[in-house]
Amino acid sequence: MEMQLKKVLIITGPAGDAQGWGDLGVTETLRDALCANGKSARIAFVESMEDVTRAIRNHTFDIIWSALYHISDRAEIVGLSMADDAWLADRFDGLGLPYIGPDARTMKQLINKTETHGILQAAGIAVPDHHQVDAGADLPRMRFPAFVKPSCESRSVGISDDSVVENRTQLAARVAFIHREYEQPALVEEYLPGQEYTVLMLGNGGRQEFLPGIVTLDGEYGRYPILRADLRGVGVTRIKRAETLADESVALCRQATETLNCLDHVRVDMRLDRAGRLRIIEVNGIPGLKPVKSWSPQIYTLYHGSPQGPDHDYRQMVNLIVDSALERYGIG
Known part of the structure; x- marks a missing residue:
């Protein structure tokens, strides 16, 4: 009997670049990477929750992967919708649908950095004052x-x-x-003046791994060594393997992701404070997926680089994310 391809419904919209992994071009690359590794992936571009409902009704799929936290009329920023009916994970949960990423409660916590800080601080995990x-x-x-x-x-x-x-x-x-x-x-x-670290969490259970990196810059900082908006998303940041504090950064990431119930693909960013201690500054629930430029693909290649090159590594990474999520739902 011929094995049936696993079907992935990829959801994005005008706010996909601000909220999630990237613009429509990145989403098309993600789709092609999944299809190249033996899956069937289709994109639904949505601008309203009615569009989401139609996409779910009109496509057959095994799992959903969304670049959107919530439906918003502001494509350039994430913002924070207080309406539960605007959150995609709420809709998925309500319909009992399998999807990639943390659940609705965690997604709302991760979008709100103040709430994330409060949860981690209450658990004894280091965050800035x-x-x-x-x-x-x-x-x-x-x-x-x-x-x-x-x-x-x-x-x-x-x-x-x-x-x-x-x-x-x-x-x-x-x-x-x-x-x-x-x-x-x-x-x-x-203000945390020290080096910035980032740790990629991939997969769940036996498939899970934590890959630490240090953020470097191909260019000049301004008055302060901070990652300004104009230094992000243009390929001038680079990640190298963390040779120092690797174990400490992984331990901090593991504690944070377990406390917040993170799933499948999450990235935890942290910086050194004045005393040289790592503190978490953000937990990203939908990390960027631009090939080569985004941090997740860069980190994955650092640890799993293949002779076939970064495009092959990218396909391996996104398929690992999907396969691990399918396994989590018991979808064989």
Whole structure:
């Protein structure tokens, strides 16, 4: 009997680049990589929850992979939808559908960095000293320099040299900027001046692995060694294998992903504080999947590089993610 191809329904939309792994071109590359390794993958481009419902009804599939946390009318930022009916994982859970990635509860926690920090801190996992500042709220008392960013973004959106503030006047100005430009709370953290690490979590159970890396830059930082928005997504960041603190970064990633119930494909970013200790700054529930440029493919090739080159490695990685998720659901 001929083995039936596993069918993957890939969901993306106008906000796929801001929220998830990349734009439609990246999604097409992901589809082709899955098809090249013996799967059947189709893309549904959605702009509303009605589109999502139609895509689910009109396609046959074994599992869903979505680049979207929630449906949003703002394609350039992630933001934070408070409406449960806008969250894709809520819809999938409600219909009992298998999908790749953490469940709806975890996705909502990961999008909101303040909530992520709070959960990890309560579990004794190292995060920066932090305060969320809502519109109209008083400014926190912080040790300067401090770092200000949107609470619910990714890809360094809202990050520039002005994100590092030296006094309360600068703090007030930057918080107001976040409120005005991104329409969400500002997250004020202690400034972490040290090296940035990232750890890729792939798979579940016996397939799971943690791959640590150090973030390097092909170019110049500005006034501060931070990853500004203009340094992300353009291929100027590179990952090299973590030769120091590799075990420590993996242990921290493992603790965080277990605490948050992360699944399938998650990346944990961390930096060294003033004392040289690693602290988690973000847990990314839908990491970028641009071939070569995104950190997940770079890290995978560092540890699983093949003679066939990075394109082959990319196909192996995305198929590992799908196969591990299928196994988690008992889909043989």
